[in-house]
Amino acid sequence: MRPIKACINLSALTFNLQSIKKIAKNSKVMAVLKANAYGHGLIESVKAIKNVEGIAILTIEEASKIRKAGYKNTILLLEGLFAAEEIYQAEKLNLNITLHNDRQIEFLDNVVLKNPVSVHLKINTGMNRLGFPPDQIDYLIENLNANPNVSDITLMTHFASADEKEGITKQLDCFNRITDNYNLSSSVANSAALYKFPESRLDWVRPGIMLYGASPFEDISAKKLDVKPVMSLVSEIIALQDLKTGQAVGYGNNFIAKKDMRIGIVACGYGDGYPRHAKTGTPILVDQKKTTTIGRVSMDMLYVDLSNNPNADIGSEVEMWGNNIPVDDVAKNSGTVGYELLCNVTASTRVPLEYEDG
Ligand SMILES: *Cc1c(COP(=O)(O)O)cnc(C)c1O
Numbered sequence: 001m002r003p004i005k006a007c008i009n010l011s012a013l014t015f016n017l018q019s020i021k022k023i024a025k026n027s028k029v030m031a032v033l034k035a036n037a038y039g040h041g042l043i044e045s046v047k048a049i050k051n052v053e054g055i056a057i058l059t060i061e062e063a064s065k066i067r068k069a070g071y072k073n074t075i076l077l078l079e080g081l082f083a084a085e086e087i088y089q090a091e092k093l094n095l096n097i098t099l100h101n102d103r104q105i106e107f108l109d110n111v112v113l114k115n116p117v118s119v120h121l122k123i124n125t126g127m128n129r130l131g132f133p134p135d136q137i138d139y140l141i142e143n144l145n146a147n148p149n150v151s152d153i154t155l156m157t158h159f160a161s162a163d164e165k166e167g168i169t170k171q172l173d174c175f176n177r178i179t180d181n182y183n184l185s186s187s188v189a190n191s192a193a194l195y196k197f198p199e200s201r202l203d204w205v206r207p208g209i210m211l212y213g214a215s216p217f218e219d220i221s222a223k224k225l226d227v228k229p230v231m232s233l234v235s236e237i238i239a240l241q242d243l244k245t246g247q248a249v250g251y252g253n254n255f256i257a258k259k260d261m262r263i264g265i266v267a268c269g270y271g272d273g274y275p276r277h278a279k280t281g282t283p284i285l286v287d288q289k290k291t292t293t294i295g296r297v298s299m300d301m302l303y304v305d306l307s308n309n310p311n312a313d314i315g316s317e318v319e320m321w322g323n324n325i326p327v328d329d330v331a332k333n334s335g336t337v338g339y340e341l342l343c344n345v346t347a348s349t350r351v352p353l354e355y356e357d358g
Contacts, residue, residue: 002267003236006345007322008040009356010048012228016211017049019226024194027201030054030076030187032208033062038339039273039346040212040230041353043069049211054096056206060089067093076120079130080104084111091115098122098156100130105140108149116151119144120187123178125171127160137178154185154204162192163216168200192216195225214327214338222326231342232322233274233351236315237286239265240306249303250295255280262306263294266318271299272351273344274320275334278302282333285319286312 021029031052037045046055046066054074057063059082063075080098081087084107090097091113099105100122108119121140124131132140137155144150157175159168172188179186187204189197194205195216209215213229215222222229243249243257264286270276274297282293286309295303306312321327327338334341345351 004268004272005234005352005354007232007234007354007356008044009230010044012213012230013045013048013211016213016227016230017052020207020210024201024205027205028053028203030056030074030204030206031211032056032206034058034078035343036346038208038212039342044355046071054204060086063093063095081107087111090117096120100132108147111149113149116149118152119150120154120156123155123157123175125157125174127158129158131157134174134178141182154187155179156187159188159190159193162190162196168193168197172200190216209339212342214342222328229322229327233320233345234322235266235268235318237264237312237318238267238314240314241265251298252296255295264304264306264312264316266302266304267300268302268320269298269300271348273341273348274302275330275336275341278330278334283325283329285324287316
């Protein structure tokens with residue numbers, strides 16, 4: 001077996017939820033577990049945060065697994081129903097469904113449910129991804145109130161720039177102008193908003209990335225947010241090469257040795273979810289010592305500088321990201337965000353998830 005694996009520290013996930021609860025104060029927390037819990041494993045993650053007030057995912061299939069695991073609180077389908085017949089499963093599983101387009105309203109208009117469902121009505125306040133325009137909301141609420149298939153309504157929106165300078169003011173003002181007229185539950189904050197903007201901590205908050213111990217911000221580290229990395233992507237050195245000055249490494253001869261040096265070949269590549277665009281100089285840990293990657297990442301392997309690790313050998317432990325190397329630092333060196341790196345581990349299917357404290 002290849003030595004690569006993703007170690008999932010579930011007690012860190014539990015810790016991060018507590019950390020978020022402290023920040024969120026009186027808001028209920030809806031843990032966002034889409035994309036297989038950002039690559040960490042859906043059901044294991046549910047078990048680590050089993051008392052959380054709500055869970056948000058995308059599909060009925062995921063919701064069904066979560067109910068089977070014994071979870072009884074709110075489950076929200078973030079994109080609502082994809083097909084009319086899903087309404088019956090949503091009813092049976094007691095799911096909360098997002099309504100963001102006319103077709104989904106029709107699904108609700110055209111059935112007779114024994115048990116009415118809770119809905120999250122999504123308002124497009126400026127991100128222009130999902131949701132109804134603000135000027136339709138009064139009309140929609142009136143109709144939903146009159147719909148016997150609907151038990152209760154939560155109003156929601158999503159921010160485009162909560163993690164950036166622009167912030168949430170324009171979108172939140174737009175949301176509040178509409179929702180001030182109603183006595184309905186509301187939900188707006190992702191991780192970045194709930195951390196930075198107290199005014200966004202409404203009835204619900206919807207943290208994703210912070211649960212997994214990474215940061216939504218370019219300029220604030222996960223450590224500063226008081227969350228701990230949950231996933232450590234680890235592998236081993238499987239070969240050594242001693243380079244002479246001027247010798248090249250890897251595809252495209254992307255790296256040329258400026259001095260005689262030893263390098264290590266690590267069993268981890270873009271086929272495992274490591275970013276191919278990671279630049280020479282991306283931080284990586286070998287035998288508990290920080291060093292950097294060099295050259296171009298291959299499908300199954302990458303290269304590390306061992307100039308300062310004379311004792312490193314075949315079998316030496318390597319951490320691509322985790323407790324010592326923040327996933328956000330690897331992301332920054334690769335022109336992407338921690339979110340993508342964590343999700344890509346699941347997408348690869350070659351990396352077994354190994355649970356600690358499970
Ligand atoms: C993914 C998602 C979140 C969580 O965002 P983070 O930045 O990971 O905290 C919240 N709300 C919606 C609608 C989402 O799609």
